[in-house]
Amino acid sequence: MSKKCVALLSGGIDSTVLMYSLIEDYEVYPLTIGYGQRHKKEVFAARNVCEARGDWLLKRWKYLDLGNLRFVLPSALTGVGEVPSGKYNEETMSQTVVPNRNMIFLSIAAGYAEGIEANYVAYAAHTEDHYLYSDTRPEFAVTCDLAIEQGTGGKVRLLTPFISVSKSDIITFGKTFTVPFKKTWSCYQGGDVHCGTCSTCIERRQAFKLARVEDPTEYIAERL
Amino acid sequence: MSKKCVALLSGGIDSTVLMYSLIEDYEVYPLTIGYGQRHKKEVFAARNVCEARGDWLLKRWKYLDLGNLRFVLPSALTGVGEVPSGKYNEETMSQTVVPNRNMIFLSIAAGYAEGIEANYVAYAAHTEDHYLYSDTRPEFAVTCDLAIEQGTGGKVRLLTPFISVSKSDIITFGKTFTVPFKKTWSCYQGGDVHCGTCSTCIERRQAFKLARVEDPTEYIAERL
Numbered sequence: 001m002s003k004k005c006v007a008l009l010s011g012g013i014d015s016t017v018l019m020y021s022l023i024e025d026y027e028v029y030p031l032t033i034g035y036g037q038r039h040k041k042e043v044f045a046a047r048n049v050c051e052a053r054g055d056w057l058l059k060r061w062k063y064l065d066l067g068n069l070r071f072v073l074p075s076a077l078t079g080v081g082e083v084p085s086g087k088y089n090e091e092t093m094s095q096t097v098v099p100n101r102n103m104i105f106l107s108i109a110a111g112y113a114e115g116i117e118a119n120y121v122a123y124a125a126h127t128e129d130h131y132l133y134s135d136t137r138p139e140f141a142v143t144c145d146l147a148i149e150q151g152t153g154g155k156v157r158l159l160t161p162f163i164s165v166s167k168s169d170i171i172t173f174g175k176t177f178t179v180p181f182k183k184t185w186s187c188y189q190g191g192d193v194h195c196g197t198c199s200t201c202i203e204r205r206q207a208f209k210l211a212r213v214e215d216p217t218e219y220i221a222e223r224l
Numbered sequence: 225m226s227k228k229c230v231a232l233l234s235g236g237i238d239s240t241v242l243m244y245s246l247i248e249d250y251e252v253y254p255l256t257i258g259y260g261q262r263h264k265k266e267v268f269a270a271r272n273v274c275e276a277r278g279d280w281l282l283k284r285w286k287y288l289d290l291g292n293l294r295f296v297l298p299s300a301l302t303g304v305g306e307v308p309s310g311k312y313n314e315e316t317m318s319q320t321v322v323p324n325r326n327m328i329f330l331s332i333a334a335g336y337a338e339g340i341e342a343n344y345v346a347y348a349a350h351t352e353d354h355y356l357y358s359d360t361r362p363e364f365a366v367t368c369d370l371a372i373e374q375g376t377g378g379k380v381r382l383l384t385p386f387i388s389v390s391k392s393d394i395i396t397f398g399k400t401f402t403v404p405f406k407k408t409w410s411c412y413q414g415g416d417v418h419c420g421t422c423s424t425c426i427e428r429r430q431a432f433k434l435a436r437v438e439d440p441t442e443y444i445a446e447r448l
Contacts, residue, residue, distance in 0.1 A: 031296070066290050072255070072336040072380035103375040106333045111324035112296040134377035146368040151327040153358035186270055 004118030006031050006109045011045030011063070011185045013204065014124035017174035018162060020053065022122055024177075028108065030061045031112055033105050034099065036070025041192075045185035052180045064108070074097050081082035102135035103144060106158065110148040113156045121148065126170060128161040138163050167203060175213055182216040195210065198220035230255050230333045230343030233285070235269030235409045237428065238348035241398035242386060244277065246346055248401075251314065254285045255336055257329050259322065260294025265416075271408035276404045288332070297322050326359035327368060330382065334372040337380045344371065350386040350394060352427065362387050372440060392434035399437055406440040420445035 005026035007019045022028050032046040043063060050061040104123070109121040127135040134140065138160075147157035162170055174181065186204040187194040194201050196219030208215035228249035231243045246252050256270040267287060274285040296348040303304065326349070333345040356363065362384075369382035386394055410428040411418040418425050420443030432439035 029382065065292055068289055069332070072288055072332065072339065073287065074339045077419070091442065098337035100331055100372070100375045100380075103331040103371060104328070104335055107327040108293070108296065111322070111328055114296045115296065123347055127319040133374035137374065140374040142373065143367060143371040146329060147364065147371045148324070150364040151324045154325075163290055165252035186250055 002114075003120065004029065004057065004123055005114070005120040005143075006113040006118050007122040008105055008109050009046045009050070010047065010126070011042040011047075012124075012138055012200075012206070013174065013181065013186065014126055014162060014167065014180075014182045015047075015172055015185050016049045017170050017177070018122055018124040019049070020174065020177040020179045021161075022059070022159075023053065026120065026122075027118075028057070028060070028122075029112075029116065029118060030057065031109055032061070032063045032067040033108060034063065034072065034106075035065055035101065036067040037098075041185045041187070045183060046164070049180060049184040052183055062112070069104070073101070075085050100135060102133075102140075106144050106148065107151070110152055110156045110158075112150045117154065117155075120157055121181070122159040122161075123172075124162050126165050126167055128167045128207075146167065166210075168209040171207055171211040171213050177209075181208075181213075186217075191220065192219045193220055195219070221222050227251065227344065228253065228340065229344040229346055230337040230342050231342070231346045232257070232329055232348070233269075233270045233273070233364055235266040235273065236348075236424075237398065237403075237405065237408045237410065237431070238350055238386060238391065238394055240269075240273045240408050241394050242346055242348040243273070244333060244398065244400065244403050245276065245349075245385075246383075247281070249438065250344065250346075251342075252281070252284070252346075253336075253340065253342060254281065254335055256285070257332060258287065258289040258291055259297065259328075260291040261322075263408045264414070265411070268382050269360040269407060272407045277407055278429040286336070290332075293328070297325070316446075323393050324359060326364075327359075330368050330372065331375070334380045334382075337378045343377075343379065344348045344381055344383050346385075348386050348391050348394075349384055350391055352391045353429075368401065390434075391431040395431055395435040395437050405432075405437075410441075416443045417444055419443070 006029045009015045009019055009032050011031040019030055030050055050058045094195055113121050139159045141163055148156050148158055164165045186200040188198045189195045194217050227250045229246055230253045233239045233243055233254040241253055256272055258301050274282045337345050365384045365387055371381050372382055410424040412422045412424055413419045418441050
């Protein structure tokens with residue numbers, strides 16, 4: 001139980017389920033990185049899912065505000081243009097790509113892990129991460145693991161247990177750890193409740209349906 | 225001449241020479257990243273070496289302040305403890321390691337490159353980067369190149385032309401591009417002039433000597 005692990009936590013379903021499941025076997029250090037994204041609700045969600053698991057976890061949670069990243073990473077998510085609505089096609093999806101975001105997050109998490117002598121960084125990439133997000137693919141995870149191992153002199157490795165798991169299976173898995181799904185956040189819009197119509201909201205709703213798990217989320221658009 | 229390249233520029237000798245040499249063949253976009261380091265003189269040096277090459281380059285120069293990184297990357301360079309003096313041994317050198325710094329910088333530069341449709345990121349790692357800095361080694365550069373290629377969907381590649389070149393050869397090479405060495409900055413201490421006795425100052429002095437190029441640097445400690 002002394003294996004330390006930095007868990008990248010966005011406040012969404014996938015990273016929250018991953019964190020809850022890792023707590024069984026690791027000493028987990030949640031890390032949330034702000035990159036100037038407009039959906040700040042994510043950060044509160046990250047905080048809240050830690051708190052829900054226990055004050056000890058909330059105390060370990062770290063929020064790193066790198067809002068200036070938006071000046072070099074233009075994207076609809078960081079305020080350049082509007083967030084597209086509806087099921088995404090290639091063009092609208094590409095507007096939500098934050099260039100190389102996951103490699104940036106993984107490398108920072110690895111540096112943090114090395115500093116606190118944690119040997120692992122956990123990252124919740126899964127099968128349904130869209131093909132346009134090239135930095136969520138299995139081959140990228142393998143290469144990134146090697147880069148992190150080399151970059152930290154063999155001290156840190158990457159864990160991606162969901163790399164071949166679907167979002168609905170993640171939800172089913174999360175139920176066994178009583179993950180507070182209602183406290184997680186997916187929506188790319190900056191609203192107070194989930195819009196229900198942006199790409200990630202649609203994926204969220206469909207995943208609950210597929211998993212046959214009750215969706216506790218409040219959506220502005222009640223029906224798909 | 226339409227090949228765009230983001231050049232990571234610290235304001236030191238190596239990255240400055242690299243940038244000056246790339247200007248011959250690429251449309252260069254210099255990027256300097258602050259990570260809460262105590263030697264802020266570096267940032268001014270980066271600015272000044274751009275200005276010295278022309279206002280057009282200064283206009284393209286981007287400074288990205290990610291000072292909050294110091295909260296997750298403890299190191300003598302970011303204010304945790306003192307910067308050691310003298311020729312480094314393994315212990316003192318390790319205090320100046322900023323965990324995984326180069327992978328963090330490279331991934332950010334790659335994201336920036338993707339956003340401005342540049343196909344290259346240039347990075348001045350060279351043979352004398354100390355063995356303790358594991359993220360300056362050739363095998364790391366190869367892996368990182370692949371991670372960047374995959375993370376950006378094949379849009380960005382890494383250039384490391386100095387990976388097998390010594391610092392003194394970089395200085396010799398820089399002379400042919402009339403690099404303003406006096407404007408570059410190496411010292412890890414936070415002073416107004418180079419201390420002359422910290423690890424990087426010693427390396428700087430020795431490299432000029434080896435290259436038989438006059439060292440225009442003002443040092444507090446006049447002799448080694």
